[in-house]
Structures are given as structure tokens and as C-alpha cells.
Amino acid sequence: MLKENEKLKILVIEDNYGDFVLIQEYLSDEYSNFKIERAENFRIGRKLLVDHGDFSAVLLDLSLPDVDKPEKLVKEVLELANSSAVIVLTGYADKDFGMKTLSWGVSDYLLKDEITSSILAKSIQYSRERKRVNRQLEESEKKYRNLFDASPLPMWVLDRNTLEFLNVNKAAIDLYGYNRQEFLKMTVRDLWVEGENVGEETWKKNKDTSFSLKIKHRTKEGKLLFMEVETNPISFDGRDARVSLASDITGKMKAEQELYHSQQRFKALVQDGSDMISIIDENYHYSYVSPSVENILDAEPENMEGRNVFDFIHPEDEIRIKKYLKFAGNKKTVQLPSYRYKNGNGNWRWLETIMSDLRDDPAVGGFVANSRDITQFINQEQVLKESLERYDTVAKATSDLILDFDLETDELKFNEAISEIFGYSTDDIALNRKWWESKIHPDDFGRIKAHSREMVERKRKLMHTEYRLACADGSYKYVLDRSYLLTDTSGNPKRIIGSIQDITDRYNYIKAIEDSNERLREIAWTQSHVVRAPLARIMGLIDLLRNNRENIENITEILDNILISSEELDKVIRKIANKTER
């Protein structure tokens, strides 16, 4: 029904004036207030429709003078009429054609001869109502289309049987990287990951029902996505279809996986780690012991849980540990000093423990103790300590000067021999290489410098050298230097340890022997001349006598000379004998 204030506005396109007047009268019978306009031909009608588009209804006569083809006329008017209802007026002869116009969008057709006031009014009223409903339907469809297209979640419509894409929204295009044309040539199978059939199976089981599934999709670029898809059967343009709404849960899946890994890691740390983790209540009873205790202490957690911590701690360490535990409540964490702990085989192991106060944490409700077996470390430390003590004792006991030179810091250390043998007070000297080198005799310095350079550069482990070293009083001592090069694990020189022996006495002794030998050699040489001279003479004279017996005139002279030479020889031999006796 028309509302009171809504004024009816009718356009009549009719060449026959009589018909127009008739219509006008019919309308006056039904409506008190209306406006009517007339167009005698299509040209005028068109102009009126274009200029004033807001007619309530258009009454169109099909036989107009400027129109040959009524079909063309109807269609053009429908287009121009826009929101106005179009009612076709026709004669008997054109009844079939009038019916046909309905399928083009005409609201109603009236046979001119049958029109009465009430028929016309009713037709106008119905036509207008139908038009309004249609418009609402169109708008609603448009709204739904917008909802699909503008949805932030990827959506698509599939053929229910072939799984071909019939429509996709922008979010899907953005997510998967295929454009609309590409999508419309694909099926949803193209999104599925090769080798997985969860999509196929779920679809087969639920062909005509709603379902949802989690599935892996691959984008055009090959990126893997975890998707959660909800899909409902619909009818789409007359086809059996389903509309699907997908959400990307890749991030969620990743987070879940990470959580899982993190839990696994934590489990591995507690169960198989090299630390024993336990929870201890306020009375020092174990309420939890990690399974790793089996590897670390050869013990079973169930044999320990419920027992007092001090059942396992060495009695000699008990008081010390208890003292520390007093502070356990004051601070969040307390590091206990190393202590002995009885393992599953009854042997003592050294442990080191960090206690954390988690009594307030309902998941724990006690102290968390993190313990590590440091027995090996303690033993090594002991060995090291003994070795150091030995080194110290040797350095003290030896009369050698022990030198420890750090190549990196240029720091020199000596034992007491530096003052006892060489007279230096360690307070007065600069303990570095430069000082040391200044104490080497200048004549030896070049040689020693070359040696020590060779040691460091060629990494020679051991080096024996002899040189003179200045004492505090300026005198020199002869020393035998046995130096040993220490390297780090990569073989880089770190330190030189030198054992320097005072060999001055030995050196002087050897020198004295060498001098004495030299003198003896000289004496021997002289003696051989002195002794041999008279002997050679005697031998020569005798030879002369024997070979020239016939023609020697002065035989007496020869014999005299033999005698003189013999006496000389005798004298020399006596002299030597005397000297040796002394």
C-alpha cells in the first residue's frame, strides 16, 4: 500500500489520446493524489525517462509511431526505467508477445480491452512491490558478495564434484600468490602437498556435508602453509558447490612444535644431562631426583627419594654444608663448597652443588639442587698441587738458579739462588728480559741472544749454553744454562724455564788443568831437545867412527867428544830425575 505522503507519479507512453484519457480516469478513480505525464511517442518518452527518472511506474503501449520493433522498444525502456516498474499495454493480437516481455524484466502486461480501475491500480501496486523486493534481493546479494570478496580470511568456492575453483576471494589470491585467472583453471588439489592424501580422503567421506580439516598447502612460490579449512556445501549458479573458509595456522603450528621441542630439550637435560637435579624439601629430604643420577652416581632415583640428603654426604663435610644451607633461604641461589657424596656403589665422589630456593613455586615446592660430579677435577687439582709443591721444593733445594720467564708478559721469576749465589736482592732489580740480558757478559751476549732467538722461533725444546753472568758485585761467574721451552696446546712458545748452574769452580779447575797440560807439553818438547842433543851427537860420532875408520886422522878428538857428550847426557838425566822427585 502506498503511504499517505508518497505521491504516485506515472508516465504513460501512448500515442492514442483516447487511451491516455481512459487511463487517467481509471487512476483518478483509485488515487486522490497523483501526477501523470504523457509521451505520444518513444522519442519523447525517452527524454522524460532520462530527465526525470523517478517515476513510480511506466505504462508502455507497444504500438508507437516511431518504433518498428516492439522488442527493442521494451528493452530500451527497461534500461532507462531503472527502478521504475514497467507495465506493458497491449491488444488481444499481441497477447503472446506481452507475455514474452515478462521474461525480459517487465513487471506486468495488461490487455487494453480488459483494463479497469481496480485492475490497473492492482497491477501498479504489485509491480511496484515486486520491483522493491527484487531490489532488496539484489542488494543483499551484493552485500554477500562483498562479504566474500572483502573477507580477511582466504575463501573460495569449489565445484563439489570436480573440486574446480569457481570463485576465490582477494585474501586467497594474496596468500597463495595465484591470480584469479590461474585459480579458475585449477582445482583445490593443486594446493595440496604432494604425497599427502588427507584432503582426498576427507573430501571423499564428506562429499555433500560440512566438514573442517587441517591440511598442508603449498603456495605458488612453494612455501609450505598449515591451513585449517572449514567448508560447507552450497548451490552456486545452479551448480553443486562448496564454499570454504581457510585460516593460516602455520605460525600456531610452529609455536606448538617449538613448545614440543623445548619440552623435549628440557626433558633431555634433566634425564640425560651430566647434572643431577633434585628437589629437596625443608627438612632436607629428597622429593625428586632426576633420572640422570643413574649415569652420574650409579644410583636409582626411587632409592633416594624420601631419604635425607645427609644420609649421602660424608660426615666430615656435613657441618660445613649445613652452615651453607642456613643461608639457602636468604638468597635465591647458594653455591655449596665441594663435598664428598656416597654413590650407588658406596664410593665417595666429589660434588659441587647450586641450590635454588623455589619453595614458593607450587610446581616445585622446595629447593632445587643442581649437582655436578667434580671428582676428576679435584683429583687433577690434587696432582697439580703436588706437582707444584715438588717444583717448589726442587727450586728451594737445588743450588741452581731457577729462572721462569713468561714470554707474553716479559715477567721473570727466580728462586732464592739469585741472591744466594749471585748476590742480587729481588727487591732491587727489574724482573724482566732486559735486566737479564744486561747481566750477560758482553762477549757472550751475541751468542746467547742468537741461541734464545732460535729456541723461540724454531721452537727448540731444550738448549744448553755456557756463558758468563754478572754478580751484584760486578764479578762474573761461569754458568751452564739448561733452558726448557714451554708451549701451549697449539705449540706456541709461552715460557722458558731455565736451570742455571754456577760452574765457575769447575771452569777454573778445567782451565787450570788445561794450562798445566800446556806447560807440560812445552817441558816435554824442551826436554826432548835437551836430552836428545847429546845423544844425537854420540850417535853421530859413533856412526862416523864405524864408517870412516880408515881415513880418520883425529880419532882421539872423536872419542873425547863422545865422552863429553856422554857426561852431558848423564847430567841431564840426573837433573830430570831430581826434578821429578821433588
Place this chain on the structure above:
Amino acid sequence: MNLKVLIIDDDAVVVFIQKKLMANNEISDSPLVFKRANPALDFIEAEENDKEFLILLDINMPGMNGWEFLNELNNKPDKHRYHVIMVTSSVEQRDKEKASQYPMVREFLEKPITNESCKKIKDIPEISHFFEKV
């Protein structure tokens, strides 16, 4: 003969023996005898340049000793004119080696020299031509 024979030795008995042997072995009837090395050096320097010298040299002598004498000779330009026979009572190898360093030392003999020694002297290649029989 252009070869002059010199005996340099401070021991009179040695000189006596050597003179006798020189004569007996026809090396020289009248060798020149020097009790000291210095005068011998003076003598050599005074001699004419075409003369060559066979020198029997003792090592151990007062004043200039045998080695010093050799050093003097070594400084002279015409070393080929000197043919030195070292004659010493020393039996030390060191002396023998030392002597061999001097180019004009032809032989190293231990005292006393004998006829055998004289034959060796006459066979020395540098001077053997002086003793060839005509």
C-alpha cells in the same frame, strides 16, 4: 860450483860430524859453518844473485832460531835459490809439519845425520843436478 853449502848449528860436535859427512859424501869439501843464524843471513845477502844455497839448519839455537831464520828467507823474492835441510834433535811431529809450510824446506832430518841422510840430500830434485858425475 854455483851451490854453496852452509851449516848453521851452535853445537861444535854436530858441525864436526856434518862437515865430515859432507866431505865423505862429496857434497862439499868445505862447507861454510855458522854458529849463529844472523851472520849466515848476512852472508847470503852479500852473495851474488846467481848463487844457490844448500843450508843445513838447526832449530834450537841461541839468538835467532831456525824458525826465525826461515821467516827471513821467506820474505825474500828469490826463494828458489834456497834449499833448506832442517836438521834437528827434535822428534816432534809438530815441528815437521810446521817446517813443511815453508816452500824452501826440502827435507826434514833428525840428528844425527848419516851417510843415508846425505844420499837423500843428493837426490832432492831441485839440487840433484849439482851432484851429477861428469
